[in-house]
Amino acid sequence: MSAIETLAALPRATFEFANVILTTPDAPIGQTPREVVWTHRGTTLYRYRSSSRQHAIPVLLVFALINRPEIFDLRRGSSFVEFLLAEGFDVFLVDWGVPDEEDSEMGLAEFVCDELHWAVRETLRAADEEELTLLGWCIGGTLCAIYCALHPAEAVRNAVLLTTPIDPSSSLYAVWVGHDEFDVDLIAERYRAVPGSGIDFANKLMKPVANYAITYRRLFQTILDGKDARESYQAMAKWVADTPPFPSRAYREWVTWIYKENRLVAGRLRLRDERVDLARIEQNLLVVTASADHIAPPDGTVPLLDLVSSEDVTYFDRPGGHIGLMAGSKAKHEIWPELADWLCERSGR
Amino acid sequence: MADGSSTGPDAQVRALYEQAESRTAQAFEELVSKPSFGVMLARSAENVAAMARIGSDLGDLVLRNLRLAGRADVARLAQQLHRTEDKLERLLQEMEDLREELARGPSANGSPGAGIKTGRTRKRKTS
Numbered sequence: 001m002s003a004i005e006t007l008a009a010l011p012r013a014t015f016e017f018a019n020v021i022l023t024t025p026d027a028p029i030g031q032t033p034r035e036v037v038w039t040h041r042g043t044t045l046y047r048y049r050s051s052s053r054q055h056a057i058p059v060l061l062v063f064a065l066i067n068r069p070e071i072f073d074l075r076r077g078s079s080f081v082e083f084l085l086a087e088g089f090d091v092f093l094v095d096w097g098v099p100d101e102e103d104s105e106m107g108l109a110e111f112v113c114d115e116l117h118w119a120v121r122e123t124l125r126a127a128d129e130e131e132l133t134l135l136g137w138c139i140g141g142t143l144c145a146i147y148c149a150l151h152p153a154e155a156v157r158n159a160v161l162l163t164t165p166i167d168p169s170s171s172l173y174a175v176w177v178g179h180d181e182f183d184v185d186l187i188a189e190r191y192r193a194v195p196g197s198g199i200d201f202a203n204k205l206m207k208p209v210a211n212y213a214i215t216y217r218r219l220f221q222t223i224l225d226g227k228d229a230r231e232s233y234q235a236m237a238k239w240v241a242d243t244p245p246f247p248s249r250a251y252r253e254w255v256t257w258i259y260k261e262n263r264l265v266a267g268r269l270r271l272r273d274e275r276v277d278l279a280r281i282e283q284n285l286l287v288v289t290a291s292a293d294h295i296a297p298p299d300g301t302v303p304l305l306d307l308v309s310s311e312d313v314t315y316f317d318r319p320g321g322h323i324g325l326m327a328g329s330k331a332k333h334e335i336w337p338e339l340a341d342w343l344c345e346r347s348g349r
Numbered sequence: 350m351a352d353g354s355s356t357g358p359d360a361q362v363r364a365l366y367e368q369a370e371s372r373t374a375q376a377f378e379e380l381v382s383k384p385s386f387g388v389m390l391a392r393s394a395e396n397v398a399a400m401a402r403i404g405s406d407l408g409d410l411v412l413r414n415l416r417l418a419g420r421a422d423v424a425r426l427a428q429q430l431h432r433t434e435d436k437l438e439r440l441l442q443e444m445e446d447l448r449e450e451l452a453r454g455p456s457a458n459g460s461p462g463a464g465i466k467t468g469r470t471r472k473r474k475t476s
Contacts, residue, residue, distance in 0.1 A: 003359045040438050041431055101420065102427030118438070125445075175387045182391035190398040192424065198394070205381055205390075209374035217370070 006224065013224040020219065020230050024241070027234035030070035032081050034093070038122035041106075042097025043115045045122050047090075048073075048081050054088025055347035057157055058127040060120065061093040064139035065111070065250060066199050068242050069095050071137075071327050075235040080326060080336060087340045089347070090127050094119040098244040104192035107249040108257070109271040112146050120147075120155050131157040133343060134283075137326065138163055138296060139254070142264070145278065145304065150271065152280045152309075158346050159283045160339065163322050165296040166278075167265040167303040168258060172206055172294060178259045188252035196243030206294055232329065265303055281308040284346050288316045288335065290325035314342060 038045040061081070063069035072093060073081040084091050094116065099106060123132055134156050136144030141164025148159050168174050177184065187194060204211035222229040246254075263269040269276040285308055289298035298317055305315055318335055320328055325335060380386060409419035 003357075006359065041434060100427075101424040102431060104424075105428070114435075118442070121442070172382055175382060175384055176390055177387075179384065179387060179391075181388045183395060186395055187398050190402040198397070202390070206378075207374070208377045208381060209370065214370060214374065 009224055009226075013220065016223045017220050020223070020233060021216075024234045024237045027075075027231075027238045029075055029235050029238055030073045031076055032073045032079055032085070037092065037126045038119070040115065040118060042099055042103060043119065044095045044097060045119045045126075046093045046095060047126055048085055048093070050085040050088055050090055052086075052088050053090055055090070055344065056129060056349040057131055057133055057347040058090040058092055058123055058129060059084060059133045059135055059343065059347075060123050061091065062116065062134060062136040062140035062144050063093075063096075064137065065096055065246055065254075066139065066196065066203075066243060068239065068244065069093055069140075070242075071239055071323065074239060074327055075231060078232070078235070078327075078329075078332060080331075083332065083336050084340070087344070089340075089343065092119075092123045092126070092132075096244075099193055099247045100245060101192040103247045105249055106247040108143070108146070108253045111250060112143050112150070113272055116143055116147050117151075124155055131155055133158040133160065133347065135160040136162065136164065138322070139165070142166065142258070145281065146264070146269070146271065146276050148281045148283050149276045149278050150274060150280075152282045156283050158286070158343065159281070160286045160288070160343070161301070161304070162288045162326060163290050163293050163296045163301070164287070164304075165258065165300050167262060168296065168300040169262050170299050171297055174259050176202070177255050182255075184252050184255040184260070188248040191245075192248050193245035194248055194251045196245050199246060200241070200243040203295065236327065265307070278304060278307040279309050282310055284312040285310040286314045286316070286339070286342050288318065288325070288339075290320040290322060291317055292320060293322040293325070295322040312346075 032048055034046040034048045036044055037047045061069065061072050063071065073079045076082070081091055081093070096111070096115070120132065120134070124130060132155060134144045134147065136142070136159075141161035144159055145161060145164065145166065148156055165171065165173075169178070176182065219229055219233050257263045257269055261268070264276065264278065267275065267277055267279075287301060287304060289296075289301045291298060302315075305313060316335070316338060318325060320326075320330075320335075325331065405420065409421050412419040413422075
């Protein structure tokens with residue numbers, strides 16, 4: 001495109017750019033049909049029914065306590081849920097809802113020992129099966145690992161942990177919140193629900209120029225080049241902006257136990273008087289890290305591989321970022337088929 | 350002409366801009382990864398939290414003096430509802446387990462599915 005052509009295209013591109021940004025909140029995400037199986041407090045268990053179910057063992061998807069689980073079902077043609085359904089899996093998803101001040105008493109024990117435990121129970125009841133696959137992403141992966149350690153010989157046959165912080169002592173988060181100057185108790189006492197916008201701001205601050213400038217510059221450039229970036233940009237931008245509050249007790253425990261004291265790896269984490277010993281994890285285990293992950297770097301996940309007792313352990317380290325690995329444009333052709341292959345081999349009766 | 354456009358002034362300007370952008374991004378990432386930045390961030394978070402709490406408390410005080418329910422009142426009420434819901438959920442699970450046990454008969458036990466239910470029953474709270 002010559003300089004004159006570029007100049008001529010500028011007004012159209014500017015209007016288009018503004019329109020894309022302004023209409024982002026209206027973008028449809030999480031469109032795959034689903035039904036509510038169970039609810040408790042703000043937690044909802046959804047079921048996505050496959051029209052061509054081939055595998056007995058259902059898959060229960062667990063996302064983090066920050067951001068919403070719609071990332072599993074971002075948009076038509078680019079949805080992990082849709083992909084799993086096409087592969088013949090019975091898919092369930094636990095949605096933690098949008099906590100608020102009234103949920104300030106919800107700690108990690110409530111999420112793991114109550115909400116997740118009950119979601120597992122209800123999944124088994126709905127699927128009429130005795131075992132399932134737990135697939136956790138980010139903090140959701142950590143919650144799944146804790147759950148597997150507390151219930152090693154029960155309902156979970158396979159555990160899939162995606163970009164999961166286990167030993168985050170070398171992460172940027174640890175630099176920010178792991179030191180004594182960060183008074184997590186003060187934050188948790190003053191905010192009964194730590195605002196999602198604050199957590200979103202911190203996440204973006206890890207790569208400030210990339211998140212606050214380059215993303216928009218690239219979008220503008222794509223539009224200027226005459227390419228259609230609307231659907232992909234809007235779906236992801238809408239998901240990123242949707243950050244529910246973090247219940248203060250869970251926030252305090254997460255920061256203190258995982259980042260300040262590194263209790264999970266040290267074997268000193270206790271939930272309801274029961275020690276969380278990662279060595280008790282016996283399930284078939286798949287651990288996936290993203291090589292360019294700045295939120296849960298591979299170094300913070302890999303230690304899990306040496307701690308568990310599982311005989312069937314698989315590890316993938318693939319190019320990509322914390323979210324891009326599973327929700328990027330290449331995921332559909334790269335990591336998703338690998339996950340499906342691993343699951344297929346371990347999901348028969 | 351086509352070759353010229355890839356090495357022309359606009360392409361050069363774009364390449365220079367992208368190089369500067371990349372270097373700036375790298376510099377900022379190095380900046381935010383320093384412990385001193387973490388301390389500054391911690392202080393900022395504490396200040397924002399303190400100001401937000403003062404504003405929230407003030408708003409609640411005004412509403413309370415007007416005899417209107419404030420956020421704290423709504424949260425307290427919702428917490429009471431949550432406790433009731435917790436009890437109902439546990440009660441429901443007990444009933445479901447008993448019904449399943451009755452349906453299975455007295456001799457059947459020990460399946461993985463039964464194990465998960467037994468574990469939950471042990472943890473039942475009454476308060």
